[in-house]
Amino acid sequence: MALSNSTATAVQAPLKALWTRMEARRVYAQPFMDLILQAQTVHRRHFPANEVQMSQLLSIKTGGCPEDCGYCSQSARMPGEKLSASKLMEVERVLAEARKAKDGGATRYCMGAAWRSPKERDMEMVVAMVEGVKALGMETCMTLGMLSPAQAIRLKDAGLDYYNHNIDTSERYYSEIITTRSFADRLETLDNVRQAGMKVCAGGILGMGETEDDRIDMLVTLANLPEAPESVPINMLIPIPGTQLENAAPIDPIDFVRTVALARVMMPTSHVRLSAGRTEMSDETQALCFLAGANSIFVGETLLTADNPGEDHDAGLFRRLGIKPEAPGAAG
Secondary structure (H helix, E strand, O other): OEOOOOOOEOOOOOOOOOOOHHHHHHHHHOOHHHHHHHHHHHHHHHOOOOEEEEEEEEEEEOOOEOOOOOOOOOEOOOOOOOOOOOOOOOHHHHHHHHHHHHHOOOOEEEEEEOOOOOOHHHHHHHHHHHHHHHHOOOEEEEEOOOOOHHHHHHHHHHOOOEEEOOOEOOHHHHHHHOOOOOHHHHHHHHHHHHHHOOEEEOOEEEOOOOOHHHHHHHHHHHHOOOOOOOEEEEEEOOOOOOOOOOOOOOOOHHHHHHHHHHHHHHOOOOEEEEOOOHHHOOHHHHHHHHHOOOOEEEEOOEEOOEEOOOHHHHHHHHHHHOOEEOOOOOOO
């Protein structure tokens, strides 16, 4: 792909099926303007230039999680003050919140529970939530921890469109953040979801003390799955007091944008979502992320337990940038 500057040439995506770290690093490390141009060019081949898909996320069961994820305030193992564990939300309350989200412009409704994996006694209510949200005409997504093949099939049969299960970081760095489940466990759940016929939502978190190579390796893992995830959430760590990562140094915004751009180049047909951490981003950083190929956000005031920009702020930013919400049914 030729750039507007005739003396520069963008680093080409590999023609073969699998990416290597070296190939991905060459894309990531090229001059920033060249990387952004390449990512925006790839983006426009596969998506409308000025549309962003809007999802909303609801915590249907908060706190008391037995995992030890170093970034999460919902962990029962967190050394600091813990969130009180709640019961699974009633189905009708979930559907009432989904109706509000739809009225606010969300086309996908995501439901998250702080579990290692769902217990069989909870599956009936979870299935009813999926069926109810689906009946509203919205896309459905859930994140419930690890899934067995049978649970994945049951959720698919209920009408679940997407299952979110982030790999969080590179395989090398993973054990520095989480010890209660392995990187291989994460990949096994993604495989169970894919085998059941659902779409995959999988990404990671930046700013946890990882290196550039860790960020690149995380994306190489996702891009080299048998099928790349249809949605790739890119989170910016929100350091929460009391967690292992409460004193983590923030990621440089330009490095964050570079990672978004690399995700777009490596996974051209995936929705790349700006997820947690948007409250810590300037409008200018978010604008650069959209230029780099991000085309999905969470709307609403909270993401599970973290703050999120309000609808008025997002609407104002979209208006200033000339962005409009993606139409229902257009999301991949």
